[in-house]
Amino acid sequence: MGIEHFMDKAVKLAVDNVKKGGGPFGAVIVKDGEVVASGTNRVTAENDPTAHAEVKAIREACSKLRTFDLSGCTIYTSCEPCPMCFSAIYWAHLDAVYYAADHHDAAKAGFDDAFIYDEIKKQPGERKINFKKLDFEQHFQPFADWISNENKTKY
């Protein structure tokens, strides 16, 4: 089972998801040559703006493998990840990412995540959504408690 085989699965999931009323995105996660999880875009179907194909696949893989660390796994996704999925891939410690369509293709279909990539680079006050840091006295308390907690599970 090679790279083309797994990408074919991801793209077929995306095609099938459109038929079911979902978004045109699919992904599979592979470990040791086997598909361990898959995901499709279920944003509108599940009322969850975070339910992108990659995030769904990551959550399913972690649930099945009972870990929050997907080192040793590769994700095949029908489209270049948006910045949310990009970051989820880093937090999940996946080994590699293969994608078929890129963000230019996605933009042609009305999915403009390039906009979010641009927003990330801006300063908080210059963004379309207002990001404001409050001067809040207890702001460091959660971190102080975390640092002094000897029983924490690091990640």
Next chain:
Amino acid sequence: MGIEHFMDKAVKLAVDNVKKGGGPFGAVIVKDGEVVASGTNRVTAENDPTAHAEVKAIREACSKLRTFDLSGCTIYTSCEPCPMCFSAIYWAHLDAVYYAADHHDAAKAGFDDAFIYDEIKKQPGERKINFKKLDFEQHFQPFADWISNENKTKY
């Protein structure tokens, strides 16, 4: 009920979550002066690397309000959002973001999401995780089907 009141709730959730073995992060989502959802970091507790406080709060708010669009809502988070949560906030169309600690504070406690912000800016081949676009013939099929589907739910 003002800004300080809601931030106090978010920070207290973060402090309380550390006591429960979770990560030092909390968030609340407010609509029309009322808290409609809250979230804490449950990455290790739920084996879900996407279970950050903001993502959890967004999922809960969307579930309760039965929408994937949180226009009209504001999020108060104990810490400046990581790029995953940042993007989730854009996809959810929240009106504004208030945060207490910033990413410098988070880094002092070992949470280095500045690293992911740096990775996003790099070209695919230069990243720590290998991102590779495949030359896959059917790459545009999901988008073509999406474009021609007249019954789709846009978002």
